Structure formats: structure tokens, C-alpha cells
Amino acid sequence: MNLAGALPLSAALAALLLSLFANAAQAGGLPTVELEIRDGAFDPAIIQVTAGQRFKINLHNRGNGPVEFESLPLRVEKVLGPGVSSFVVIHPLRPGRYSFFDEFHLAMPEGVIEVR
């Protein structure tokens, strides 16, 4: 069941305006990673980024139900309804491995951000 497909026009317009606002606030060339989440499965499961640099993860929920992108070490959590896309910006990290998972699908394997 894809509820997002049945979005009323007004909500779609509001979403468009907000995404314009978000893009305006988001100017500048931030390194960006696309991450698809499908009912708890991450694609890609390993994200590689450079140490000491701010970066953005664009999250896309391509599954049938809601997901919660969560990383305990990075202190981010984001709930996404089915079909919804959003983003998080992560502060400059020191080299290391930082795991993330889908709080709503705990049985699925975790993903990892590798910082070098």
C-alpha cells in the first residue's frame, strides 16, 4: 500500500514549496551520498566519506512501510513514511566506523559509515 501516491494536490504543493525552501538553505557544494532504504535494507550498506568534512546523506524510503533511520554514535534519527525522501547533514567526523540502522526493522543488518 503506497499512501504517498495518493497525496492530495495541496499537500504536494506545500511539499514543493518546502523543498524549494530547503534547497535554498542548502546552497553550496556539500559532498552528498544517496541512501535508499527498503524495509530495513540499506543500499549502499557501506558509505565512505572523508574525515574532517561535513557531508549530507539524502535518504529515500523506497519500501512499503515507514522506516526510522537512526545512528546512535552520530545522534541522528529520522522517521520517513513510505515514499518519502529527506536528508541529514553530518558534522565533520574523525576517522573510524559509525554504524546506522533502521529502528523499525531491527532484525535487518546494520549499515556503516566508513570515515578515512
Next chain:
Amino acid sequence: MAQALLIVWRESVEALLVIGLLYAWLQRLPVRHRPQGERALWLGALAGAGLALLLASLMLLAGNWLSGPAGEWFQVAMAALASALVLQMVIWMAGNNATPQRRSAPSHPAAVALLAGLAVAREGSEIALFLYGAAASSGSTGLLTGALTGLLCGVLSFVILQRGSRLLNWRRFFQLSTLLLTLLGGAMLMSAVDRASTLLMGLELPAAAYDWLGNAMWDSSALLDDSTRAGALFASLTGYRAHPALPGLLLLTSYWLLAWWGCHARRVRYAGQLSV
């Protein structure tokens, strides 16, 4: 099933602690002061459950709004408001740390209702969404059992809290509930700070601002690692961070100082009134 149990119980712990502590507190007031406060508490919790369902539906029907910056700021505001209300509640309680006859009704029943409502709405919307998603994707019998068991664990925690509070004398109960509530309030503040700094991180700010927002002041993960499940639960109930950044550190310290100073000032004022 175990997953549903864990999520429902863990998400409901914060709300149950807030409501349980306020309820235990109201039970210790003279009988004539109780009904007003209790009514406010339950009405607030009920409204919070309604708001949780509304938020969950919004997240499904207009998810781009709630998952975008506007929705995130809304959640920052909810958490910050809840932590401010806890502070107000703790200071109000300090004035009641007198003889039983002197204990008064809550001065602002609306604040009790609002706090209960925010506590339920904050975590309740995630429970509702999780259950919706799980019901849509997997077999729902195990899920339902898990969710109900989780709810049962929650109710059990509530009952234990009520029983436990009766075993304590007034002074101990007062100290413990003040400490627990201040910890919870601080944790809510830290969750608002985390969300807000992620949002600010996405804006175009001078480079120094990102260092200020993101750089850890120290690393105490060897002592207690908040990136493990148990550590994360502790962090979400106390505001503890293994890698605290300056803004959170400053705000949490101010919060505790404000709580201490507010309670102290109120006790002094009440002591003055008693001796007159």
C-alpha cells in the same frame, strides 16, 4: 515479536516515567487537592495519544513535510517545551517539600496536562508508525503479541513505580522524584539540542560554527559508551553523551543550575512563610 516488545516498551518508558512520577506526586497531596491535578494529568495523556495518532498519520500522508526542516523544528520545539515544563514542575514541587498540611494543589494544572500530553505525543507517534509499518509488512499475530507484551511491560513499570514510591518516606520520595524528573528534563533538552544542531549543520554557516556545533569536548565512551543499546537507553533517559559538544554541554549545565537555584529559592521562600 521481541522487536515489537522492545520498541513499544522502550518508547513508552519516558512517557510512563513522566506520568508515573507526576501521578505518584499527586497521590501524596492532601485529598482535597488531588482530583484537579489527576484530571489534568489524564486529560493531558489522552490528548497526547490523540496528537501522537495525528502526527503518525501526517507522517504517512504528508511525510515530506514532517520529515523536512519544518517538521524537524516542530519536534525540536516539542522537546524543548517539555523540558521547560519539567523544570517548572520540579521547582513547583520544591515549594511543597514542607509539612503535609502545607502541600498545595498544582498551581498550573494546565502545565501538568501539557507535560503529560507532550511526553505521550513525542514517543507515541513513533509507536503508532512502527505498528502501522510492521502490520503492513509482516505477519501480524506475533507482532500484536509483542506490542501487547510491550504495553504490559510499560503498565507493569508504572505499577512498580507507584508501589515503590509508597515504600519511601516523604523526604526520600521527594528527593528521588526531583532527581529523576530533572534527569528526564535534561534528556529532553539534549534530544532537542541534537535535532537542532543537525538542522543547523545543514545551513550555510561560517566554518567555525560547525566546529562549535559538532566537535566533541571529550570522549568518555571508555567509561560508558552511548552507542551501545544499553548506553543509548541510559543516554535517552539522562541526557548523558559520551562525546558531548559545547552547546549541549552548556545548555545541560545551565538546566541543572537553574533547577538547583529555582528549588533553592522556592524552599527559602516557603521556609520564610512558615516561620511567619
